[in-house]
Amino acid sequence: MRFNIRVPDGFNFWRTVYSHGWCALPPFEIDKKNDCLIRVLDFASEKKVVAKISYLKKQTLNIFSSENLSKIEREEAVTQLRSCFRLDEDYSEFYTEANKNADFKWVPKAGAGRLLRAPTVFEDVVKMICTTNCSWALTEIMVDNLCKKLGFKLDDSYFTFPTPEVIAGFTEKYLRKEIRAGYRAPYILELSRRITKGNIDIEKWQTSGLSTEELFKKVRSVKGIGPYAAGNILKLLGRYDYLGIDSWCRGKFFEIHRNGKKCSDKVIENHYKHFGKWRGLFFWMDVTKDWYAKKFPF
DNA sequence: GCGTCCAGGTCTACC
């Protein structure tokens, strides 16, 4: 079945899809041939479908679902996708700031700034842990294994992202060796078990009334999440006060602003300080600017 | 093909 979702003025589908690496990690997948983003959706009714999302002109997303959905499931699909594409967030203040700075006038013109996220905070947090202290290739292996070995199998190609309950039922040894999470295994397991036991509700982070500083502390209290991971998780929660610097961003900053010469993170932080609560997003726009030259940057 | 070294964030112990 097919259905549509209206998007706000200025929304750019491919710039949102390619806002960072999540589009290349399952249950997301890019289908370049058919010009769409694929996402496996998991519903409260326990139904799972493959959704193929493409952009129609006239500010509309078109969703092709592999199975018919009930009215409630369709509403749930719309809610999940609106959240993934950040359709209900207001970027007008960010774009006003961008237009004040010659180096960032391209951002509103490109419809950039929306960072793709998963339907659940849990998926984003586990994936973020899987990006720490390793190559992108290893992140892909870990996330692929999580979906294929612990997710729900729709067919040979499509799997859901595993729930905390499923992960909590496995051993640290399994996560280390079979998922290849290595020393990250106890962190993922502890988080899953805390959620399952009701000791922590990370889905509430999305609507938290805490100040960004307090929320940052809360995110950092999860083992395995340091300053880099917490800063980037906050960006996916719509808070951009932290840069979330990693070695790749550092290298990009040196290349763009220092002619390849190294500097401390403090210098990088000071460079974006004047952007206030948007500084994390300006930082990310800056280091990924060259992605916007191509429809499929990777 | 095998062994060694290094890069990549976070945690813990120690000063």
Add this chain to the structure above:
DNA sequence: GGTAGACCTGGACGC
């Protein structure tokens, strides 16, 4: 509060 070392893996490199 700051720092060193351990954690684990893939990839690069030398032999």
